[in-house]
Amino acid sequence: MRKLVLVLLFAACTTTTTTRTNTTATTNTTMPCNPGLTLVNSTVWVQTGAEFRAAALSTFAAATRSLDAALADLSWNVEEDGRSDPSQPPAIVVDSDDTVFDNTRFEVRSLKLGKTYDQDAWNAWVAEASTDAVPGAAAFLAHAKARGVTVFYVTNREAKEEAGTRQRIANLGFPLDPDVDTVLTRGERPEWTSDKTSRRELVAKNYRLILLAGDDLNDFANARDKSVADRYKIVADHEAWWGTRWFLVPNPMYGSWERPLTGGTGTPCEQVQKKIDGLKP
Secondary structure, X not given: OOOOOOOOOOOOEEEEEEEXXXXXXXXXXXXXEOOHHHHHHHHHHHHHOHHHHHHHHHHHHHHHHHHHHHHHOOOOOOOOOOOOOOOOOEEEEEOOEOOOEEOHHHHXXXXXXXXXXXXXXXXXXHHHOOOEEOOOHHHHHHHHHHOOOEEEEEEEEEHHHHHHXXXXXXXXXXXXXXXXXXXXXXXXXXXXXXXXXXXXXXXXXXXXXXXXXXXXXXXXXXXXXXXXXXXXXHHHHOHHHEOOOEEEOOOOOOXXXXXXXXXXXXXXXXXXXXXXXXXXX
């Protein structure tokens, strides 16, 4: 979950944009700045859009087919070096928030109350353990369990939030191994930072890791502090894996895709302007 989406949902501020061409004089346009509107549209799309439901169902249907193919092919894995040990039991790694957990009701609460995002509010939401399932997630995870695949939840929820996370996994009927720690949270070990690489590597030591699912590029590779071009390269370098080994659930509400344009700094209005400036007209 991102540390900050909005500081003020309905900020009383304006931004000024300037458009220049080599043949046209400068034109100044003053626009109202309301960062909350970005979250409104994206949350509406995820919570009520038939298009999002179709996209999520498509993702998990494809993941189900690939899981079956991976079980039939003992060389199948998501290791970068191609290493595979057929004797290892199969496993998959999924992100939690907005991959298998639908947190749009938390976003709606923030919008309706005009609240800032803060960790206390998020902790309360996690403890409440009332998040919904993303369409298609429950059926996919149940299929994985039925095929004897261990499901690991590699999440950037904090270690102190693990109890609430486990409770919701259980409430939703998602697989939860009673004998193995399959909920790997940020900070659970000193080396487990927001970069999920070390946690994926831990799983791969004892399991044949056959599939990853997430809503952010960092759920698949370390894309922290990468430029737009560098992030494109990660996608291109793994082109054959998307939809076969790596499965992305769309999330337009927040994500690491914002940082290359905003740098993670500035007021909400300044960040909106940085995003506008970073787009091609």
